[in-house]
Amino acid sequence: MNGYTGKILRINLSRAAISTIDTAAYAQWGGGHGMGSAIFFDLVKDKTITGLDPSNVMTIMTSPLTGTLAFGAGSRIELQAIGLQAYPLPWFTRSGIGGRFGAMLKFAGWDGIVIEGASDVPVWIDIRDEDVRIRPCSELSLWGMDTVQCQETIWAFIAGGSRYGDWIQPLKSGNRTTQRPAVLAIGPAGERLIKIASIIHDSGNASGQGGFGAIWGAKKLKAISVIGTGDILVADPKALFEARRWAISQYTFPLDSIDATKSMWATMPSNLRSFPMPLVFWKRPPDSRPQACFGCQAGCRCRYGDAIGNESSCKETGFYQFYKLRHMAANAVGNTIAFLDSIGKKSTAILDELYERMLPITQRRAADIIQRSGINAGEFEKGIPYLRDLNKLGVLGPGKDIDTDLPFDKLGEIEFLERLVEIILNREGIGEDIAEGFTRAAERWGRLEKDLKTGLLNCSYWGLPMHYDPRVSLEWGYGTILGDRDINEHCFNPLYMIPMITTFMGSGPPLPAEEFAHLYTDRMVPFQNDPRMVDFSDDNMYSESVAKLVAWHRRYSRFWKHSALFCDLQYPDFFNWAAPDYKGITGEGEPRFFNAVTGTAMSFADGIELGRKIWNLDNAIWVLQGRHRDMVKFPDYIYDTTSPWWGTFHCPAYRDGTWEYVPIGTRSLDREKFEQFKTLYYRLEGWDTTTGWPTRSTLESLGLGYVADELERDGKIGNPNNGSCEL
Amino acid sequence: MDDLPALEKDAAERIVREVDFQHRLIAGYVHERAGMMQLALYSLEEVFALLNTAFPQINLGELERWIRTVIGDTALADRVRETVALSENRHQSISRIRDLVGLRLVQCRKACALYTAF
Numbered sequence: 001m002n003g004y005t006g007k008i009l010r011i012n013l014s015r016a017a018i019s020t021i022d023t024a025a026y027a028q029w030g031g032g033h034g035m036g037s038a039i040f041f042d043l044v045k046d047k048t049i050t051g052l053d054p055s056n057v058m059t060i061m062t063s064p065l066t067g068t069l070a071f072g073a074g075s076r077i078e079l080q081a082i083g084l085q086a087y088p089l090p091w092f093t094r095s096g097i098g099g100r101f102g103a104m105l106k107f108a109g110w111d112g113i114v115i116e117g118a119s120d121v122p123v124w125i126d127i128r129d130e131d132v133r134i135r136p137c138s139e140l141s142l143w144g145m146d147t148v149q150c151q152e153t154i155w156a157f158i159a160g161g162s163r164y165g166d167w168i169q170p171l172k173s174g175n176r177t178t179q180r181p182a183v184l185a186i187g188p189a190g191e192r193l194i195k196i197a198s199i200i201h202d203s204g205n206a207s208g209q210g211g212f213g214a215i216w217g218a219k220k221l222k223a224i225s226v227i228g229t230g231d232i233l234v235a236d237p238k239a240l241f242e243a244r245r246w247a248i249s250q251y252t253f254p255l256d257s258i259d260a261t262k263s264m265w266a267t268m269p270s271n272l273r274s275f276p277m278p279l280v281f282w283k284r285p286p287d288s289r290p291q292a293c294f295g296c297q298a299g300c301r302c303r304y305g306d307a308i309g310n311e312s313s314c315k316e317t318g319f320y321q322f323y324k325l326r327h328m329a330a331n332a333v334g335n336t337i338a339f340l341d342s343i344g345k346k347s348t349a350i351l352d353e354l355y356e357r358m359l360p361i362t363q364r365r366a367a368d369i370i371q372r373s374g375i376n377a378g379e380f381e382k383g384i385p386y387l388r389d390l391n392k393l394g395v396l397g398p399g400k401d402i403d404t405d406l407p408f409d410k411l412g413e414i415e416f417l418e419r420l421v422e423i424i425l426n427r428e429g430i431g432e433d434i435a436e437g438f439t440r441a442a443e444r445w446g447r448l449e450k451d452l453k454t455g456l457l458n459c460s461y462w463g464l465p466m467h468y469d470p471r472v473s474l475e476w477g478y479g480t481i482l483g484d485r486d487i488n489e490h491c492f493n494p495l496y497m498i499p500m501i502t503t504f505m506g507s508g509p510p511l512p513a514e515e516f517a518h519l520y521t522d523r524m525v526p527f528q529n530d531p532r533m534v535d536f537s538d539d540n541m542y543s544e545s546v547a548k549l550v551a552w553h554r555r556y557s558r559f560w561k562h563s564a565l566f567c568d569l570q571y572p573d574f575f576n577w578a579a580p581d582y583k584g585i586t587g588e589g590e591p592r593f594f595n596a597v598t599g600t601a602m603s604f605a606d607g608i609e610l611g612r613k614i615w616n617l618d619n620a621i622w623v624l625q626g627r628h629r630d631m632v633k634f635p636d637y638i639y640d641t642t643s644p645w646w647g648t649f650h651c652p653a654y655r656d657g658t659w660e661y662v663p664i665g666t667r668s669l670d671r672e673k674f675e676q677f678k679t680l681y682y683r684l685e686g687w688d689t690t691t692g693w694p695t696r697s698t699l700e701s702l703g704l705g706y707v708a709d710e711l712e713r714d715g716k717i718g719n720p721n722n723g724s725c726e727l
Numbered sequence: 728m729d730d731l732p733a734l735e736k737d738a739a740e741r742i743v744r745e746v747d748f749q750h751r752l753i754a755g756y757v758h759e760r761a762g763m764m765q766l767a768l769y770s771l772e773e774v775f776a777l778l779n780t781a782f783p784q785i786n787l788g789e790l791e792r793w794i795r796t797v798i799g800d801t802a803l804a805d806r807v808r809e810t811v812a813l814s815e816n817r818h819q820s821i822s823r824i825r826d827l828v829g830l831r832l833v834q835c836r837k838a839c840a841l842y843t844a845f
């Protein structure tokens with residue numbers, strides 16, 4: 001089994017028992033998410049348990065590519081369990097982490113970890129190659145530490161006082177390594193069962209969605225440390241290396257001759273990232289440098305001379321937007337003054353102070369506060385504006401209906417954030433409510449219905465913060481509401497971001513709309529002959545073509561992204577500015593890397609079909625948890641209010657026989673038509689259109705007859721006669 | 728740009744004030760990975776900040792109305808309308824309006840002697 005180590009570590013915390021699962025028993029799932037879902041299905045007999053139940057099983061899986069030089073696929077792990085965050089039902093869900101944990105786990109000889117039960121006392125797991133111990137936290141006083149203190153303490157325990165890069169011998173009789181243990185840890189938020197708690201690795205790799213930090217807290221599991229000194233068997237190392245060189249030469253910009261007009265696009269998600277370019281929302285100080293996950297050529301994170309904000313990227317770096325806003329306003333006014341100065345107007349003496357403030361230390365500190373506490377940045381990104389709006393509305397504040405001493409006059413400063421985190425961690429006042437997540441807090445405050453009607457609470461699917469607007473980014477919104485969490489998959493973003501940005505700038509998109517559409521859809525097997533899959537115009541929002549788009553997206557992601565573990569920031573790469581004809585690596589690249597490592601002959605289409613099987617298994621689990629099509633609805637504001645994207649959101653559209661780019665930024669969804677869309681989608685998947693439950697024939701055709709048996713026992717198998725509908 | 732009329736302290740204080748919930752201005756910005764950030768803006772300074780993001784999402788007609796009727800700055804509102812009409816694309820509109828609003832904020836801060844507030 002090339003690419004695999006051959007065994008999965010199984011740990012029962014209730015019994016302090018350590019055993020193994022033979023990877024071969026689950027290899028048909030291709031690694032990562034597929035394996036995790038299959039193991040979860042087998043081990044969790046009652047799928048209706050809550051996330052905090054000791055019977056909840058968490059899987060942490062690698063892929064055959066983890067720890068290898070496969071382009072953009074060497075680092076990731078996939079975590080799965082019944083979560084805590086989604087509303088009204090916290091679904092069986094997933095979250096991924098990059099960094100170096102996955103590679104280190106493989107080097108230690110493990111394809112994944114399965115965690116069952118719950119310990120009576122706080123523990124951590126110490127993995128050194130084959131040697132696995134469950135240790136009490138008390139010996140290192142880990143319980144109560146923040147995520148950074150915890151990791152540093154474990155590093156020191158295992159590596160002593162040596163410096164990074166020195167040789168160490170993790171086991172007395174074992175091999176040596178210059179590496180340090182890779183640690184997953186929870187902070188105080190997880191320990192205190194805060195439902196928006198995350199699991200952190202190194203400084204900024206976070207498993208944010210699902211409230212998995214609190215799942216560990218309930219299991220009294222503080223950390224997992226792994227250090228490995230082994231290696232991974234690659235079927236054809238030469239082919240793997242040549243594939244990497246091919247990807248770099250064909251699909252990335254050469255570092256010595258970067259075309260500035262195009263290279264900015266090379267950092268767009270789902271586009272092979274050409275060169276190290278940190279994805280942070282703050283101005284980088286001069287003493288900083290890019291940092292990458294294991295084996296990645298891109299490096300979308302950053303480390304700083306003062307170590308503040310290290311490795312955080314994306315949302316963690318932008319969630320404290322009020323500071324950014326005020327800070328930017330101050331900068332901008334300062335720049336205006338500088339402009340006035342440059343044209344001979346009178347200067348002022350405040351410029352130095354303004355430029356001092358351009359170093360956004362508050363934002364970097366804000367990122368560190370939530371990473372150390374182990375809190376999900378996405379909840380804060382939308383939750384803090386909600387608190388401010390309620391404060392301005394006059395219902396939240398000192399002596400108000402929702403009584404709190406949060407210092408709104410310090411909003412944007414660290415004091416506000418520290419106080420917010422403090423009241424959540426201590427479950428003090430409204431902190432007790434917010435500890436449940438902002439949607440459940442709104443429910444406790446008696447505001448949920450009205451605030452989801454107006455959109456004041458900007459949680460657009462399953463009570464989770466809006467990321468991309470379902471009224472505009474159809475594949476994102478529909479994929480999320482038909483699934484379990486904010487999908488956070490940027491596969492089709494360039495489809496509307498490139499036209500948006502180029503139209504905004506006045507240059508217009510680089511390709512005619514029809515060619516742009518085909519660049520995507522021609523590779524979307526098995527639906528490749530339907531370019532209208534990417535026609536997001538008003539007339540096509542609920543069509544069978546869009547149902548195919550959603551189905552393809554779920555399948556691609558479930559296998560290539562979540563199981564083979566290709567990084568979302570780089571795959572799928574449909575449109576690539578560095579390639580002469582703009583045709584990215586997707587379709588050819590993924591199987592080329594996969595097969596070089598595994599020695600199999602998997603085609604791109606095989607991967608999509610395996611993704612369909614995994615998606616069906618996941619849906620069956622949600623149905624066993626209690627899902628019915630009647631629950632699959634967006635909140636009222638998505639139907640009743642217009643999306644506020646007045647910029648230049650454009651996308652390819654087919655109208656009156658021709659393709660063109662049309663604006664799509666300001667619209668709402670139609671309830672009835674979305675219901676019809678669901679029917680089309682369920683029919684396409686071979687599921688019962690009245691319930692959304694899978695049918696036996698569909699499951700059996702995928703080799704999931706045993707799943708059908710369990711659904712049938714629960715009275716939740718789809719009726720094959722409900723496969724048609726009146727449209 | 729520099730023909731916006733000068734301001735007295737009272738007018739300047741009114742223009743830079745934070746408005747209440749009912750008079751907030753809904754807008755947003757987009758980042759190609761972090762996604763869509765919808766925001767309620769409560770002051771002209773926050774409008775200015777938003778206009779400095781890479782891809783501001785704001786209804787420029789509504790902005791003009793808000794500046795005119797909520798903020799009460801007719802001269803600035805007139806210039807916003809004029810700018811939209813004369814610009815060749817949205818990027819140009821946004822950049823020019825950002826500079827106009829920035830200039831107005833500088834004027835206001837000078838009139839209020841508020842520089843130390845930064």
Ligand code: SF4
Nearest residue numbers: 292293296299300567
């Ligand atoms: S692009 Fe960023 S997140 Fe993806 S593998 Fe590279 S460094 Fe990690």
